[in-house]
Amino acid sequence: MMMDKKITVLDMQKMKDEGRNITMLTAYDYPFARILDSAGVDILLVGDSSGSVVAGHENTLPVTMDEVIYHTRAVARGRKKALLVSDMPFMSYQVSIPDARFNAGRFLKEGRAEAVKIEGGSQMKDTIKALVDIDIPVMGHIGLTPQSIHRMGGYRIQGRKEGQAEALMADALAVQEAGAFAVVLEGIPSTVAERITRELRIPTIGIGAGPHCSGQVLVIHDLLGLSGRKLKFIRQYVDIEKVISEAVGRYLEDVRSGDFPSEEESF
Numbered sequence: 508m509m510m511d512k513k514i515t516v517l518d519m520q521k522m523k524d525e526g527r528n529i530t531m532l533t534a535y536d537y538p539f540a541r542i543l544d545s546a547g548v549d550i551l552l553v554g555d556s557s558g559s560v561v562a563g564h565e566n567t568l569p570v571t572m573d574e575v576i577y578h579t580r581a582v583a584r585g586r587k588k589a590l591l592v593s594d595m596p597f598m599s600y601q602v603s604i605p606d607a608r609f610n611a612g613r614f615l616k617e618g619r620a621e622a623v624k625i626e627g628g629s630q631m632k633d634t635i636k637a638l639v640d641i642d643i644p645v646m647g648h649i650g651l652t653p654q655s656i657h658r659m660g661g662y663r664i665q666g667r668k669e670g671q672a673e674a675l676m677a678d679a680l681a682v683q684e685a686g687a688f689a690v691v692l693e694g695i696p697s698t699v700a701e702r703i704t705r706e707l708r709i710p711t712i713g714i715g716a717g718p719h720c721s722g723q724v725l726v727i728h729d730l731l732g733l734s735g736r737k738l739k740f741i742r743q744y745v746d747i748e749k750v751i752s753e754a755v756g757r758y759l760e761d762v763r764s765g766d767f768p769s770e771e772e773s774f
């Protein structure tokens with residue numbers, strides 16, 4: 508059901524309690540924010556996935572605070588209703604709690620975000636609490652956490668090995684206990700995600716975590732066929748790369764043949 512009024516962090520809990528699935532998509536700029544917001548998405552996430560799908564890096568580690576703030580400001584101008592969440596990039600919250608507070612505050616102050624997302628479970632509970640204590644709403648993110656690529660030895664499904672499912676449950680509970688309003692579950696078996704979603708009071712938002720979460724998130728470039736990634740958990744709804752490539756091909760042909768611009772397109 509699409510909401511007519513501004514969506515806030517409080518609506519997330521309400522949606523879980525009422526059994527309504529939460530929809531979340533990434534956005535990195537003004538036109539996408541405008542389109543996704545008017546299509547009725549509940550949450551716009553300025554993901555550090557921008558590093559991969561917009562900037563062309565091989566992972567999210569090089570993404571900087573200033574880059575995410577730039578994207579957040581553009582997205583904020585395009586959205587009207589959706590809750591705006593900014594991803595805290597690698598090394599913007601891991602070094603110290605004062606750092607995390609200062610950097611998270613920049614997203615609200617300079618970017619007009621309404622919440623931040625940070626990766627990590629039990630080891631991040633003090634950091635999450637420190638942000639929540641100064642009224643910065645936090646979305647957690649556990650399981651396959653892309654900023655931990657080197658520890659994980661690549662983008663591998665988490666929670667399959669002996670003891671890992673219990674560790675994930677402990678992470679989810681720690682994030683909730685610290686005061687997060689929701690938690691992303693990425694790249695974990697759907698049985699584990701189902702159990703976490705059942706145990707937690709706060710909503711879970713899945714990506715590669717099966718159908719039993721309280722909501723789902725996808726990277727918009729994956730959904731539109733703009734990222735070149737073909738992964739099991741992605742549903743690609745359209746091939747925009749093909750659409751762009753055909754349109755550009757026609758433009759090139761028209762310029763080369765002298766067909767563009769026509770008399771009507773000239774002054």
Ligand code: KIV
Nearest residue numbers: 533554555556691724
């Ligand atoms: O950076 C991102 O886009 C994310 C989502 C995929 C959850 O963290």
